[in-house]
Amino acid sequence: MTVGTILIDWNPDRTDQEICDDLLECDVVIAELGTRPTKTHRTKVISEQLRKHPDRWGKEDGNVLLVTYVVNSEGRICTYDTIDDIDNYDEFDVLFFSDADGVGIAGVETGIEKLTVEWRKRSKPRRYATHFEYDLEEDDDQA
Numbered sequence: 001m002t003v004g005t006i007l008i009d010w011n012p013d014r015t016d017q018e019i020c021d022d023l024l025e026c027d028v029v030i031a032e033l034g035t036r037p038t039k040t041h042r043t044k045v046i047s048e049q050l051r052k053h054p055d056r057w058g059k060e061d062g063n064v065l066l067v068t069y070v071v072n073s074e075g076r077i078c079t080y081d082t083i084d085d086i087d088n089y090d091e092f093d094v095l096f097f098s099d100a101d102g103v104g105i106a107g108v109e110t111g112i113e114k115l116t117v118e119w120r121k122r123s124k125p126r127r128y129a130t131h132f133e134y135d136l137e138e139d140d141d142q143a
Contacts, residue, residue: 003131003132004029004107004132005025005130006030006111006112006129006131007028007031008031008092008127009022009032009126009127011126011127017049020049020053023050023064029108031092031093031095032092032093032094043095047064064095066095067096067105068091069091069109070092071090071091071092071112072084073088076113092112094112096108114132118130
């Protein structure tokens with residue numbers, strides 16, 4: 001197992017470079033509330049920025065994948081159709097590496113559910129991080 005970090009940051013003033021610095025720090029997944037404009041464009045821009053740092057990233061064929069998760073009032077990932085409390089749910093835009101050595105989606109989902117509960121207990125701070133474990137072989141086994 002490998003330990004990764006999920007960082008939630010919903011400061012709309014953060015630049016693409018600041019997000020890249022977080023992604024380059026270690027095995028980090030960035031989770032943001034779904035408030036950023038033109039998020040698909042930002043994913044491409046961030047991927048391009050990361051490619052400019054092969055000395056730090058070392059993943060020329062890698063990319064940044066963006067997945068939006070809806071988390072219900074109990075902290076569980078759900079769909080819009082299965083939200084249990086329409087007044088108490090969060091929507092996260094999650095950025096993570098999608099290359100062969102990246103974090104598997106299953107690890108991200110488990111980490112997001114853990115993060116959400118802890119983050120809500122702390123009154124939803126603008127910046128918060130938690131750790132999670134994931135298996136690099138996980139996606140290979142499913143292929």
